[in-house]
Amino acid sequence: MQPSRNIAARAGRWSAQHRKSAILGWLGFVIVSLVIGMSLVPQKEIDSTSGLPGETGQAQKALDGAFPEESAEQVLIQSKQLDAADPRFQAAVADMTQRLRNTGGVANVGQAQVSADGHSALVTFDLPGDSDTAEKSVVGSLAAVAAAQKAHPHLRVEEMGDASMNKEIAETSGAEMGKSMLLSLPLTLIILVFAFGALLAAGIPVLLALTSVAATMGCWAPSASSLRSMHRSSTSCCWSAWPSGSTTASSTSSGHAKSAPQDARTMPPSRLLRRHRDVRCSSPASP
Numbered sequence: 001m002q003p004s005r006n007i008a009a010r011a012g013r014w015s016a017q018h019r020k021s022a023i024l025g026w027l028g029f030v031i032v033s034l035v036i037g038m039s040l041v042p043q044k045e046i047d048s049t050s051g052l053p054g055e056t057g058q059a060q061k062a063l064d065g066a067f068p069e070e071s072a073e074q075v076l077i078q079s080k081q082l083d084a085a086d087p088r089f090q091a092a093v094a095d096m097t098q099r100l101r102n103t104g105g106v107a108n109v110g111q112a113q114v115s116a117d118g119h120s121a122l123v124t125f126d127l128p129g130d131s132d133t134a135e136k137s138v139v140g141s142l143a144a145v146a147a148a149q150k151a152h153p154h155l156r157v158e159e160m161g162d163a164s165m166n167k168e169i170a171e172t173s174g175a176e177m178g179k180s181m182l183l184s185l186p187l188t189l190i191i192l193v194f195a196f197g198a199l200l201a202a203g204i205p206v207l208l209a210l211t212s213v214a215a216t217m218g219c220w221a222p223s224a225s226s227l228r229s230m231h232r233s234s235t236s237c238c239w240s241a242w243p244s245g246s247t248t249a250s251s252t253s254s255g256h257a258k259s260a261p262q263d264a265r266t267m268p269p270s271r272l273l274r275r276h277r278d279v280r281c282s283s284p285a286s287p
Contacts (some may be wrong), residue, residue, distance in 0.1 A: 073161030105137030
């Protein structure tokens with residue numbers, strides 16, 4: 001009988017004949033992948049504008065840092081019974097405003113805007129900094145809102161905005177992921193026990209799947225940051241036609257090409273956003 005040329009069959013036969021070596025070798029590969037991928041290999045994130053050519057890259061670099069990085073937040077103060085003329089409603093609004101002004105990482109706390117029916121008030125503020133900074137600052141603002149809600153239980157006091165929404169989504173996703181794992185793993189193990197008739201035989205596929213995921217995470221980690229930057233760069237294609245807004249690439253003069261980045265910095269945000277919406281996401285025209 002000639003030996004099979006199928007690689008999977010030969011690997012399976014070898015693993016069956018050398019079970020200890022196969023198991024220890026696989027576990028060693030998983031551990032090495034995690035150690036190298038997560039700790040030893042530096043994960044340097046590439047600038048999202050470094051791969052954009054010509055005027056598109058110049059325009060994107062001009063836009064980066066042209067506007068202040070901040071997250072807009074707002075607090076709703078509402079009551080079905082009380083209106084803005086009621087002293088208790090006014091005290092709640094003043095208390096909420098003062099709490100926000102005393103909270104670190106909170107800026108530009110505005111005056112409360114009252115709705116037409118007088119039963120709702122909106123207090124706006126900003127969390128300066130990038131997304132990581134706002135993620136830390138929003139904890140303080142949420143605590144201030146919770147304290148105001150506790151101090152005024154007869155009113156509805158809730159916060160909503162960029163940072164608070166991202167925090168809520170992240171926490172909800174993490175909780176749902178944990179619940180799905182707690183449900184799926186035992187259910188999978190029970191099904192495999194009925195299929196194989198033994199707990200040990202049923203646990204092998206589950207253990208193999210878990211270690212495969214761990215090894216994949218370790219092997220994927222070094223390139224993940226670069227691919228995330230490439231994905232963000234691809235979203236910049238909608239700016240590809242912007243620098244040459246009124247002229248084609250073949251007729252663009254060198255002087256206009258040099259002035260485009262400066263125009264991006266000095267153009268009012270409202271006009272810049274209007275031009276951004278007018279440009280469809282497409283590849284740059286060939287010269």
